[in-house]
Amino acid sequence: MSTAFSQIFDSAWSIFMVILFFGGSIFVHELGHFLAAKWRGLHIERFSIGFGPRLFGWKRNGIDYRVSLLPLGGYVALPQLADMRGIEGESSADMEKMEPISYSSKVIVAVAGAVFNVLFAFGLATLLFFTGQPTNERQNSVEIGYISKSLVNEDGVSVASPSSQAGLREGDVVRSIDGKPVENWTDIHQSIAISSGISDDGRRKIELEIEREGNAQQVTVYPIISQYLKTRQVGLGPGYTVIITKLAENSPAIDAGILPQDTLIEIDGEPVRSIEFFRNAIADKAGAPVSILLKRGEEMIETTVTPESVEIRKDGTRSTLIGISEYTTNADLAHVNPFEQIKQVTITTWETLGALFNSRSDINLSHMSGPAGIIRIFYNSAQYDILFVIWLTVLININLAIFNLLPIPVLDGGHILFATISKIKKEALPPNLVASIQGGFMLLLFSLMIYVTFFDVNRWISDSSDTREYVEQRITPVFGESGEDQSSDTSIDGDK
Structure with missing residues (x-):
């Protein structure tokens, strides 16, 4: 009720x-x-x-x-x-x-x-x-926190991500895109989406100025049109601090002594730049111990955790996880x-x-x-x-x-x-001329509104369908045993 x-x-x-x-x-x-x-x-x-x-x-x-x-x-x-x-x-x-x-x-x-x-x-x-407006480290970042290995293009085909092909690395700092300085990840996302560069061979092109280990570099990236957003994408994500807020029961993370409010600092000696970076780092490590450096208060703690391959969907899809159910990052009011x-x-x-x-x-x-x-x-x-x-x-x-x-x-x-x-x-x-022009443009304006509304409704239906499919398929991963499928609202290892 x-x-x-x-x-x-x-x-x-x-x-x-x-x-x-x-x-x-x-x-x-x-x-x-x-x-x-x-x-x-x-x-x-x-x-x-x-x-x-x-x-x-x-x-x-x-x-x-x-x-x-x-x-x-x-x-x-x-x-x-x-x-x-x-x-x-x-x-x-x-x-x-x-x-x-x-x-x-x-x-x-x-x-x-x-x-x-x-x-x-x-x-x-x-x-x-x-x-003040709520903001967080993820939104304000200009550091690359993860690079996708692949993207799905407008034809529904999985292709190598433009960023990985261009040689970009996690930890690179983006300074400008097509000559325009960027100040946060919103700038980066917007600049990539509305870019209009075309290379001599007809490919879409974006020029990035990055900073790597203190040195400025120019990198040319050839974006694709993504299947879902239908805009230029290169497969980048922001870098940010990962603060654990919830752990799954009986998970490897709990066995390793990890606690809520711990901050992920390193995995196998590599800085953890985002939850996506962390997921990629353990993706092929099921059953293999990995070293994790945590920050707890002012104390640095090193521990070893063994990721598990567990079922996360009713269709049998599996993922390698340690049991981080929820996370956050540093937030502030701007x-x-x-x-x-x-x-x-x-x-x-x-x-x-x-x-x-x-x-x-x-x-x-x-x-x-x-x-x-x-x-x-x-x-x-x-x-x-x-x-x-x-x-x-x-x-x-x-x-x-x-x-x-x-x-x-x-x-x-x-x-x-x-x-x-x-x-x-x-x-x-002449009044009749003005009235005719006004009427014609009003008809055009209403037609454009109907056209745009069609795509609004289509996005609404698509989003609802994706959400429904996600809810119907998701299950609670069970660590350490096969277990039975269960429905849950829990996101695992940041897979939100």
């Missing part, structure tokens, strides 16, 4: 977070247009969250405040700014009798939505500055200046947009998320980390600001474009 109540509460809380932060971001944008229009004396027909038929709302002082059927954005109907009757519905006002508004008023009203999004983002970023937060989010948004329009990049519309995908991320995140939801809202608002100012008809930037053309021509553009 308590579990069911908890699930209902979590769902209700997540829905509330979606409405508050995602819906709030749209509301803030439209509020900017609304207040600017009131300030500049424009006639306001409607203030709508969503498009299409009216679901509910109220009228006050001649303005229809409403929530509409399609939750794909929102609008403030301003007949003097642009003829949007084909999109927003018929206007009760006689547009021909309305006084034309100045160029400055058009620009101010059009820009106001983006300005309010930026102000909202800055306010939330300031809140994050004071509360108090990042709000200006720096806005700067980083803006750079990331522009770089992603640039990659989207770069024919040499492998980023395309299938990698984008529409309203459905964004709502899903908000919904899932709200159950675990409210601070991440706030950071995500900062990202969404900067995205909304930049996207809406693109000079595309229907968007705010399109209104500015039409106003500027009229200013240069010193005459208004």
Whole structure:
């Protein structure tokens, strides 16, 4: 009963977070247009969250405040700014009798939505500055902690990992990618994914500057497109401290005297750079003793443990383990200046947009998320980390600001474009022409949203299928005996 109540509460809380932060971001944008229009004396027909038929709302002082059927954005109907009757519905006002508004008023009203999004983002970023954002050594690392031996490419074929072929090593420190300095693993992941380098023989190419044993080196890596992410991947993972938090019962780790809160320092004389590195190090050591150096408090402890090959899935899949059920790494709260937060989010948004329009990049519309995908991320995140939801809202608002100012008809930037053309021509553009262009681009925009939503739903189905298959197949490894299959929530040796 308590579990069911908890699930209902979590769902209700997540829905509330979606409405508050995602819906709030749209509301803030439209509020900017609304207040600017009131300030500049424009006639306001409607203030709508969503498009299409009216679901509910109220009228006050001649303005229809409403929530509409399609939750794909929102609008403030301003007949003097642009003829949007084909999109927003018929206007009760006689547009021909309305006084034309100045160029400055058009620009101010059009820009106001983006300005309010930026102000909202800055306010939330300031809140994050004071509360701090959870961060950890894994996220902040620029050291290579493990190199995959193989990757599955877009054709479903397992191939040697580009990093291993390029001669990269665990312990190398990444300084820049394609000439751009990197400061953390997010930078590294983003730079690889959106890279657009092509070699003379037509292969995808990335130039890494690394530091190895104090010496700078240039390394060329030829990435593949991964089967799951569909982006450029090279088979790298970050380096970080591995702190054991839970051990499996009757496991070799317990027999060797390993305790929760011990830190893995070395295995057979090699520094343990990540849990993945540790797994690779014992992968072919079943039944063979390995030497492990631990840190317990301020004390260094050396012990010997013998890994076991145990069954981890109902289909008979086996893995070599010592019984590390759960682990963590060094964590902290980052108090990042709000200006720096806005700067980083803006750079990331522009770089992603640039990659989207770069024919040499492998980023395309299938990698984008529409309203459905964004709502899903908000919904899932709200159950675990409210601070991440706030950071995500900062990202969404900067995205909304930049996207809406693109000079595309229907968007705010399109209104500015039409106003500027009229200013240069010193005459208004034909209303029918403007309406036709606006309608055509709105149809295109909705088509793109449907296209992106298809991939959002496809990812949702794929993730759900993978999770279900994992839950159905996993079993608790039994050490020291064959044992019977059991279901369990326990991850083993960091295999999360």
